[in-house]
Amino acid sequence: MKKTLFTLAFLTVFTIDAQITTLAVQRNAQAFMEYVDRYETADNLDYLDEEYTGTPYSNPIFLLGNIYENNKVVASNYALRYNAMLDEVEVKENLYAEDTEIKALAKNPALYAKIMSDMFVYRVVPEAQNGAGYFQVLHIGSTYNLYKKSVKKYYPAIKAQNSFEKDVLAKFSDRPVYYLVSQDGTFQEFGPSKNKRLKLFESKQTEMKKLVKLGKLDLTQEKDLLRAVKHYDIISSKQ
Secondary structure: OHHHHHHHHHHHHHHHHHHHHHHHHHHHHHHHHHOEEEOOHHHHOOOOOOOEEOOOEOOOOOEEEEEEEOOEEEEEEEEEEEEOOOOEEEEEOOOOOOHHHOEEEOOOOOEEEEEOOEEEEEEEOOOOOOOEEEEEEEEEOOOEEEEEEOOEEEEOOEOOOOOOOOOEOEEEEEOOEEEEEEOOOOEEEOOOOHHHHHHOOHHHHHHHHHHHHHHOOOOOOHHHHHHHHHHHHHHHHOO
């Protein structure tokens, strides 16, 4: 009898707990949906030629990811994709949903998306290009972070003018911009050249020049810039 009562009590608690968990998930999903604005993809990309090289996306394939609000998950395992041309995080409820079901995450600093291992945050930054937008977080340090702004330039197709020329397909060209971001939210843009990027590490010039020389780093390459920022963050935090 005692065993039966214990079993019933356990099942009752388990059922109530499951109901609470389910309701919590539903509330999170509803809250998430309030932050989403529907839009028709075709209406926003109708300027595109039928054929082109490159892509307007950071990755043209939808991948599973999570939506966070104030560092808490509000929607998990959604199909996500970052549209760099429109500067939008595109959302579908699952990987099998039609593209007509694509929605766009509202641009809110309290929200961010994590697509697989890639994190995209929305920031209002007067000193950055366009003043506000999504940034991909490449490094989070104790003193400095590295943010990347994906900028896409679209070049329309060019038709051959005579038999000696060839048609040139339309294309998307990547022009990423990188920012050194301090913990107080100050953004400093890395210039396009190696020397301009090195100068941004102004407080540790000697150490950074040594790192670049010994490591044979090319600061115009993302992987080498990332390595430099990580080192700069470590030596800056020791002050």
